[in-house]
């Protein structure tokens with residue numbers, strides 16, 4: 318895989334991406350804020366949701382065993398998978414037993430995390446994504462770049478061109494036209510599929526229910542038309558009761574898309590019984606894949622995440638580089654914790670450093686997850702061998718010495734500001750400042766003002782005589 322800084326450079330140089338991100342994230346942020354302003358007692362609801370989620374996580378083992386019993390009572394088969402390989406093998410075995418050839422999928426970040434599609438295709442099955450965004454991602458041979466908006470990095474024109482190329486349809490950049498084309502293509506896939514795979518937004522412990530929310534209704538088709546339904550659920554996705562579920566649904570839809578409720582909320586309660594429509598078999602795969610290792614540790618709080626994506630939309634880093642630069646399934650502030658948490662810090666140590674620690678993520682998180690605190694913790698425990706370069710460390714050490722002696726510091730800043738003003742007048746500041754050239758490649762380094770604020774303040778005091 319390419320280096321993080323190379324991915325960032327690539328993203329920053331992409332004007333199309335920048336335009337698409339700016340537009341989409343600002344729309345999502347404003348919708349969220351309108352939706353929350355109309356929610357009565359929103360702050361209290363957030364507190365309750367946080368407390369109930371932390372309580373579930375605190376006693377996760379017991380809750381998982383109860384959930385397993387409730388699922389079985391409903392007639393679902395339960396499977397446990399300790400890692401990605403086990404999870405993929407469980408799904409492949411279920412499929413092979415029933416001679417499954419075609420699989421339709423509803424959006425699942427967990428399936429992205431464990432690279433399920435690759436495993437299924439390798440095992441000889443055809444997999445079709447049915448969420449519109451995921452369908453487009455699959456057509457492009459790409460990866461989703463946002464938790465809830467997989468193609469946030471694409472413009473309408475991008476999608477129009479892609480469909481024109483891959484599906485041999487006339488070009489259009491009208492969302493209605495493009496959606497109609499996808500719908501027509503997908504309808505037959507639903508009818509032909511032998512197996513449906515979904516993730517799960519929540520699992521309700523007391524009733525053994527799987528809750529899925531979508532805005533397109535594709536999850537309903539995936540869970541009712543094929544004869545087998547496989548649910549992939551991370552072990553942290555539990556809520557205790559339907560009452561709790563109700564609270565989380567209110568928060569999720571508002572935080573994710575600014576809706577009061579998602580258009581489709583499906584509650585799966587085992588296979589179809591008697592005259593009910595529904596699959597003949599429901600298999601629930603409870604996936605750990607590194608989550609239990611995070612429980613009880615400094616990153617445990619991140620397991621309370623309900624994947625609404627709100628923290629991505631307000632993050633100044635995400636808004637500029639998009640999801641692909643993060644290099645793995647989960648992007649943005651929460652991804653910078655989950656990815657090192659699940660996959661190990663040694664390989665992913667740059668992610669926690671890619672934050673301004675402005676705190677906007679914590680402010681919008683419906684569960685009030687303290688993302689900045691965990692990012693700082695990860696920075697502190699970054700192994701010494703992957704710490705900053707020698708030149709950067711030397712520069713910081715020199716700065717610490719200079720900043721510790723006020724007279725020297727004043728002299729240096731006065732000299733530095735004069736030098737920068739001189740270089741700025743020769744348009745030298747872009748691309749040429751040692752150690753800062755990666756930054757100045759994408760934005761100008763401002764020329765210092767002739768008079769510093771401190772100087773102006775001192776002059777004002779002297780003039781006013783105060």
Ligand code: SF4
Pocket residue numbers: 464572621622623624625626627628629651678681682683684685686
């Ligand atoms: S950390 Fe909070 S804001 Fe970010 S995706 Fe998770 S629940 Fe949403």
